[in-house]
Amino acid sequence: MDNPVLDRRSGPLEQAAHDIVRAGQRMDARAWVPATAGNISCRLPDGRIAITRSGCHKGFLREQDVITVDGAGRPHDPGHRPSAETLLHCQVYRRMPDVGAVLHGHSVASTVLSMIEKTNALTLRDYEVQKVFDGQTTHDAAITVPLFANDQDIARLAGEVEPYFGAMPAGYIIRGHGVYVWGRDMDQALARLEGLEFLLACLLQRRTLEGRTLGA
Numbered sequence: 001m002d003n004p005v006l007d008r009r010s011g012p013l014e015q016a017a018h019d020i021v022r023a024g025q026r027m028d029a030r031a032w033v034p035a036t037a038g039n040i041s042c043r044l045p046d047g048r049i050a051i052t053r054s055g056c057h058k059g060f061l062r063e064q065d066v067i068t069v070d071g072a073g074r075p076h077d078p079g080h081r082p083s084a085e086t087l088l089h090c091q092v093y094r095r096m097p098d099v100g101a102v103l104h105g106h107s108v109a110s111t112v113l114s115m116i117e118k119t120n121a122l123t124l125r126d127y128e129v130q131k132v133f134d135g136q137t138t139h140d141a142a143i144t145v146p147l148f149a150n151d152q153d154i155a156r157l158a159g160e161v162e163p164y165f166g167a168m169p170a171g172y173i174i175r176g177h178g179v180y181v182w183g184r185d186m187d188q189a190l191a192r193l194e195g196l197e198f199l200l201a202c203l204l205q206r207r208t209l210e211g212r213t214l215g216a
């Protein structure tokens, strides 16, 4: 490719932009990306990362809101401002070579549960939907979703997440902020996000009901 900034004729970038716009619409429809929250990326075959610009509403993305960065999160066009959380996406691609798409959302369930949970993880067990995650073949297992303290210094936050790669079958959650989920392609990443959000909604509802029962 002559100019990686300008060349949108290439199939993979067009396809990635299309997939990212569609994923944003889906996440918005499910109320997982309020206001301008969330960010979405795909790995391109040449190693570039296609990612949302910072500050866009994910339900109203246009294909030109998808830009490219290198593996260190630097935009190919210095005039482009990629997502403020680009380094977290780059980290997933660096640590997991089979991953092709990364999604970040800010659902009510991930936000509330991560703020009330006293331990450093949410534990999911006995749910059939757990089988949507890597290596899970039965409901009869415990899946832990690590919780990390929120931090406006994204490089420092990435440093906290770094040791957990290899032990995050369902992704991770930043407290009071939201989830990070990935998959081999956009469809798998979306399915996993949907599975995780379903499980978090169940957990929140159970805790609410149990709280009411205990308080009654």
Ligand SMILES: CSCCC(=O)C(=O)COP(=O)(O)O
Pocket: 035, 036, 037, 038, 039, 052, 053, 054, 055, 056, 082, 083, 084, 085, 104
């Ligand atoms: C209004 S949400 C605050 C920023 C954030 O957490 C987020 O996910 C969106 O940031 P971006 O730079 O990707 O637009």
Ligand SMILES: [Zn+2]
Pocket: 037, 038, 039, 085, 104, 106, 177, 178
């Ligand atoms: Zn965020």
